[in-house]
Amino acid sequence: KAGVTQTPRYLIKTRGQQVTLSCSPISGHRSVSWYQQTPGQGLQFLFEYFSETQRNKGNFPGRFSGRQFSNSRSEMNVSTLELGDSALYLCASSLGLAGGSNEQFFGPGTRLTVL
Amino acid sequence: GQSLEQPSEVTAVEGAIVQINCTYQTSGFYGLSWYQQHDGGAPTFLSYNALDGLEETGRFSSFLSRSDSYGYLLLQELQMKDSASYFCAVRATGFQKLVFGTGTRLLVSP
Numbered sequence: 001k002a003g004v005t006q007t008p009r010y011l012i013k014t015r016g017q018q019v020t021l022s023c024s025p026i027s028g029h030r031s032v033s034w035y036q037q038t039p040g041q042g043l044q045f046l047f048e049y050f051s052e053t054q055r056n057k058g059n060f061p062g063r064f065s066g067r068q069f070s071n072s073r074s075e076m077n078v079s080t081l082e083l084g085d086s087a088l089y090l091c092a093s094s095l096g097l098a099g100g101s102n103e104q105f106f107g108p109g110t111r112l113t114v115l
Numbered sequence: 116g117q118s119l120e121q122p123s124e125v126t127a128v129e130g131a132i133v134q135i136n137c138t139y140q141t142s143g144f145y146g147l148s149w150y151q152q153h154d155g156g157a158p159t160f161l162s163y164n165a166l167d168g169l170e171e172t173g174r175f176s177s178f179l180s181r182s183d184s185y186g187y188l189l190l191q192e193l194q195m196k197d198s199a200s201y202f203c204a205v206r207a208t209g210f211q212k213l214v215f216g217t218g219t220r221l222l223v224s225p
Contacts, residue, residue: 004157033213042217043158043202056212090157104150104213106157 002026004093004107012113018079021110025072025093031055032074033104034066037088046089049074050096078112086114117141119203119216126222127193135188135219137203145206147179147186152218153199161188161201190221198223 005024013019025032034046045058049068066076072093078085088111092104119139127133137147146165150158162170164179164186176189190197200218 035215040217043204043215045212045214048212058212092158103148103160103163104158106159108157 004091004105006089006091006107006110008110009108010111010113012115013081014115015081015083017081018077019081019112020075020077021089021091021112023074023076023091023093023107025074025091026105029093029095029105030072031094031096032068032072033092033094034074034076035090035092036060037090037109038086043090046076081114083114086112088112117205117214119205119214121201121203121216121219123217124220124222126224128224129193129195131193132189132191133193133221135190135201135203135221137186137188137216139184139186139203139205139216141184141205144181144184147177148204148206148213149177149188150202150204150215151199152202158202193223195223195225197221 007022031050033048035043037043047054047066048056052068063079068074088109090109091107094104121137148163149161151161152158162177164170164177167179167181169176169178174191179186200220202215202218204213204215206213
């Protein structure tokens with residue numbers, strides 16, 4: 001069974017630009033969550049999608065958005081990039097809503113660098 | 116809101132036993148999970164506790180006390196490959212989202 005895939009793996013952008021990251025969950029998984037990971041801040045929850053609906057949202061500005069398609073693939077978009085957006089963006093999928101007995105499977109992440 | 120506290124770093128030697136603690140504050144509680152992340156790698160699921168007590172999976176065990184809002188991950192017979200960051204995570208019934216602690220970096224030395 002293929003794992004969670006994320007594209008691209010590395011990305012370099014400049015301030016003010018926008019970026020779209022993609023995540024393909026494990027086949028059959030309906031929940032996709034996105035996290036931002038930075039040194040010292042740990043894993044910060046961005047949002048969670050289930051059956052094409054955003055179920056939960058973290059404390060991030062409106063520049064961060066996402067969506068989920070009917071095949072459960074998900075994209076997240078960051079507009080008007082800031083230097084502080086440089087981070088590892090992780091996507092995780094699970095059969096049901098994340099947490100509890102629903103194990104999350106993480107992708108390798110997209111390393112975004114904003115110059 | 117929700118908050119989780121973990122020690123930032125723990126060191127131990129090969130063959131030893133180490134305990135990583137996690138205390139949490141939530142307005143509701145659904146369960147406590149643990150994840151392992153090696154440098155440059157993705158987090159991987161280790162264990163989940165919904166009820167009080169100890170769950171054992173090989174060399175790793177996880178404990179939960181709901182009354183104390185406290186849990187721990189116990190690693191036995193430490194190996195060099197156990198050097199990694201360990202995160203606890205909770206899903207609160209009211210908030211519905213999975214929240215991770217800031218992680219504990221475990222360094223295992225020969």
